Amino acid sequence: MSLLKFLIDRCAGHxxxxxxxxxxxDVLESRERGADPGDRxxxxxxxxxxxxxxxxxxxFGELLFSEHRSHFGYAYLVLxxxxxxTPSL
Numbered sequence: 444m445s446l447l448k449f450l451i452d453r454c455a456g457h458x459x460x461x462x463x464x465x466x467x468x469d470v471l472e473s474r475e476r477g478a479d480p481g482d483r484x485x486x487x488x489x490x491x492x493x494x495x496x497x498x499x500x501x502x503f504g505e506l507l508f509s510e511h512r513s514h515f516g517y518a519y520l521v522l523x524x525x526x527x528x529t530p531s532l
Contacts (some may be wrong), residue, residue: 446466446467446468447468447469448468448471448492448493448494448495449463449468449469449470449487449494449495449496450471450472450473450486450488450489450492450494450495450496450497451463451470451472451473451497451498452494452498452499452500452511453472453474453531454465454498454499454500455497455499455520456503457472457474457496457518459497460472464469469494470521471492471494475528481504482502482503483506483512486499486503486506486507486514486516489514489515489516490513490514490515494515494516495512495516495518496514496516496518497518497520498518498519498520498530499519499520499521502518503517504518504519516519
């Protein structure tokens with residue numbers, strides 16, 4: 444049984460999708476549907492399919508909060524530069 448349903452924007456990355464799937468979540472990557480359809484269409488897909496939209500694209504904030512667009516959930520990821528992280532042994 445799936446815990447959550449996600450739509451992963453292509454900019455959020457395939458590795459995230461793989462990890463969420465390994466945790467048992469229902470994951471759709473936008474890249475699986477072909478060329479980038481644009482932010483509004485991604486948001487429409489997420490709402491229609493009751494998926495949380497996961498992205499690193501700041502433009503979605505404009506759509507959701509300034510234009511008051513509907514959504515089923517929104518996760519904005521802030522990524523840090525991995526080369527600056529020192530692994531602990």
